[in-house]
Amino acid sequence: MRWSIALIPTLKEPPADAVAPSHILLLRAGMIRQLGAGAYTYLPLGLRVLHKASQIVRQEMDAAGAIELLMPALQPIEIWKESGRYETYGDLLMKLTLSGGHQMCLGPTHEEVMTDLARDLINSYKQLPITMYQIQTKFRDEPRPRFGIVRTREFVMKDAYSFDADVAQLGKSYDAMYEAYCRIYDRCGLPYVIVEAESGPIGGDASHEFMVPCSTGEDRVIQCTACDYAANQERAEIGARLALATKPDLTAPPFQAVDTPGKRTIRDVCGFLKVEESTSGKLLVYLGDGKPVAVLLRGDHEANEAKVRRAIGVATLVPADPETIQKATGAPMGFLGPVNIKIPMVIDRAIAALATVVVGGNAVDVHLKGVVPGRDFPLDRVFDLRNAEAGDPCPRCGTTMVSRAALEIGHVFKLGTKYSKAMGATYLDEKGVEIPIIMGCYGIGINRIMAAAIEAGHDDNGIIWPLSLAPYQVSLIPLQVNKAEVMDLTRKLEQELEAAGVDVLTDDRDQRPGVKFKDVDLIGISLRVVIGERGLKDGSVEIKWRHEAAARNLPMATATQAILAELAEAKATHDAYCRERISARSGAATS
């Protein structure tokens, strides 16, 4: 491709609206243009990256035995009512009414369509297992699109669905996808972390997320600094602290009630009483399956509702309304405490470990000082109930964990029979018994691969694409476009490299060298080849990798071969890296 006929509208100045590095650089590099909130045009250069990512995903899906199909984005609303997600998916679903009043929606994901297809086409255990996938545009009515192409209302997703006869078969399908995902992200050169995620009905190891740590990430990953434990904050467990006081100090003076007029928040109370928030307690009231239940946490901690739900064994958990709280505890929000509480209470380990705490007095404008856990209220139901934070101990090895912002680029999930049961997708086993098919679903945000690659790979001058994703692998920069010798050599290199299957971008614009260098750095082409009069005098051209600082000279006579050798070596090095990762994984169990 020649720059002069390409459409690459680079910008010198960063657009004011952009905040995230990937957003700024994609705009500046002329790869995307915004149409509206969460809706972007992919300009030719950006589209090439998207295609390269798609192609890697497609190859690895195929290699893992998944088969590609294409489902409609336009879906009848009825199947969403059938699965029950018309209600639960809520406003995120983009609904539209066609002429004649027919209700449809634009698919945010395709479990319903897939299950509908499966109940039609799969009847026998002999057809299982099978995994199908598509690469397609999804639509979600995001309340707040953000960070350029990171969170949009319209995005390209690879979604795969596995169908299995039993849980063991599902495990194999799941592992195959998990491994394929690792290969995909390895090939894309992304520094990803695999974390345990909230897994819903199947529980256990039923869900993993693939995350790329970066400042604009919308999720938080909790990671052990010693072992390989990693989980998203929703899911992360907290190891027990060693040698913490386990017996209450019965000799401590009795607690005393203090007036705390109008002090409702932890910050207000602690500031008023001049105590640390980490020695205070807060009592939250939830409705677990409709019944009030109290949750006691340290004042500076956050409740993890999934952990609470598991601890008390309920299916639904919602914060109680003020009237319910008043009725259940006798006090309004802001003055609740564990002493003489009348409703069932679960207690987080961190507060159970304190010697004394400040808590609400279950009466208006009253708090209690010097309350001793285990003496003044029972410690019979102590669990891990809070969100993990940086500094907490690892649940596996006890080492301190760190917390990092990360961008989710993929998710694998064991669905079980949620959709097959709701929609009647069953098969007949060997004995002729009708059994719901067991499903799994597996998503990859293609646009996010692109965003994550930039978040993880850029410098002051612009994007640094991994070779596998770069819109062009090689740029040819003739410095004197009016000089025949320069252009003759450029054309020769261009022709020979393209004939060898290399993606080449030739900057044939009559621009000053500085402009060309800045532009080609900005758009992040991996290998730069400069053809200039200066070099031609001693028979050489210059090459420079985008990610390296130094340039090197090559003899012009054998330049094509040398450039191909450079590319081949880079590819071989990366392939070796991918193979190493594969063999490292083959030892470790995945799920």
Next chain:
RNA sequence: CGGGGUGUAGCGCAGCCUGGUUAGCGCGCCUGCCUUGGGAGCAGGAGGUCACCAGUUCGAAUCUGGUCACCCCGACCA
């Protein structure tokens, strides 16, 4: 949905408070000269319903009211 901010040329901004020539500046774009290894210089030029609607006024980019859009923080995110 709550809070905050911004809408003036393709991009970045000034002007608005205190209404009054033809709405400016930098980058980019066009023409010419000159220059040519890290976003050169000079000269000339094109490009604007000042987001939209309504109002106040002799007169509105500027004041008032409304609407819309976009960005940020939060809530939300199978």
